[in-house]
Amino acid sequence: MPKSGYIAIIGKPNVGKSTLMNAIIGSKLSIVTPKPQTTRRNVLGIYTQKETQMVFIDTPGVLKPRYELHKSMMNFVEESLSGADIIIVIADVTRPETATRVLTPPFIEALKTLKKPCIAILNKMDALSDKTQALPFISALEELGVFTEFIPISALQKDNTDTLVHILESLLPEGEFFHDPEILSTMPQRFFVSELIRETVFELFKEEIPYSTEVTISEFKEREKGKWYIAADIIIEKESQKAILIGEKGSKIKQIGLLSRDKVEEHLEFPVFLELFVKVREDWRSKTTYLRSFGY
Ligand SMILES: Nc1nc2c(ncn2[C@@H]2O[C@H](COP(=O)(O)OP(=O)(O)OP(=O)(O)O)[C@@H](O)[C@H]2O)c(=O)[nH]1
Ligand SMILES: [Mg+2]
Known part of the structure; x- marks a missing residue:
């Protein structure tokens, strides 16, 4: 039986969500810039390998809306959460506050009520001179009691992203493919x-x-x-x-x-x-x- 499902990629602006999706798909689907709030809509990326199909949803960074535009962006995030089979929450290890700001108590409660597998990703590990600096960060994430996996990666250098893909494969529900295995996206x-x-x-x-x-x-x-x-x-x-x-x-x-x-x-x-x-x-x-x- 093939496995297939939707995976939402969530996090604060600039933590590397789009970089991660592009790294996994192996193609530049989502634009990436050094500035926050680059992504404004959900971008679909399709990864198909043998009997597995993962449909990633890259989303706008979670922020407090200041414009009507931001409200629409946050609606896209909510949409991706409700449609997902698995949720990836990314944080920037060099800026621990990027995790705590998105992982507010209401957000954690909302994740828990979704009852979907949630994975915590610690991105930008390449930028840490001392990798052990990530440990307190992991402990803090563990305490939230919502994540089952904690994966340190560098999306930029495609470091440990294969570990993430293997874990996602194991969590993916059984089901027929949603899309043609030949295509990388459904966006026009x-x-x-x-x-x-x-x-x-x-x-x-x-x-x-x-x-x-x-x-x-x-x-x-x-x-x-x-x-x-x-x-x-x-x-x-x-x-x-x-x-x-x-x-x-x-x-x-x-x-x-x-x-x-x-x-x-x-x-x-x-x-x-x-x-x-x-x-x-x-x-x-x-x-x-x-x-x-x-x-x-
Ligand atoms: N050093 C390092 N930089 C990274 C890594 N991943 C992403 N970046 C950089 O971080 C910046 C933001 O990356 P994006 O992928 O656009 O981040 P995003 O989370 O999609 O941002 P928004 O769309 O604004 O929410 C870019 O300059 C990336 O090159 C990483 O693993 N290591
Ligand atoms: Mg982005």
Whole structure:
């Protein structure tokens, strides 16, 4: 009998959830940046090996909502918890508070009532010069009485991630595969393209610009044989941000375009013509009508 199931990856922003999913799947499905709050929606990653299929759900980092956008992000987290067969909670070993802040008493109670296997992951072990520094952290997690496994890993270096995969295999329920074993995700190509552009904005800009940016794809079509045209809107919140994003004589937007195009071509494995448009949607993060139109 094959085994299959959904595995939710939960944790504070920036602890390495997306890095871990990409490491297990062996492909860059979820964007990764050094900044917190990179992931805004649930991203599915499918791992199929022989008789086993694991569907990972990478989620936005758990935070206290300050915008309507954050509320939608936290709804995605809740959705992933209720749909999961197994829950992975990741913490950054170099910042123990990333565990305690997400593992609040109400959160632990909620996990307990779900009655699903919960695994604690201590990530970024490579960044600890003395590995024993992780021990008090593990004891603190043990005391919560909800986790059955405690696995130190480095998602970045793919260190000990195979141990995690073996443990997940043993916990997975029996059942037919949910998805075609050949595919790595069910998300549409448009999603990956918009995310890669958003990742580039996260990399090139500081402070509020990345957080005020959303990317939507308005056109994605083959114009002549083998020549794809993609038009994307980069949406920001204020007129003043437009000038920053475009840069002097369009230098910044050109840079975003070039860097994004390289990433998109690598992902799609075919050449594209990428055209970017900057649009202002006043305070979109706080407005449900805009959020709904962006699919939040
Ligand atoms: N040293 C080290 N850095 C890591 C490791 N895993 C992730 N990182 C880094 O941590 C940062 C955040 O990684 P992400 O995978 O984007 O974290 P996330 O939890 O998905 O973050 P959000 O989407 O914002 O919630 C990036 O700079 C990663 O390169 C690790 O094992 N070791
Ligand atoms: Mg992420």
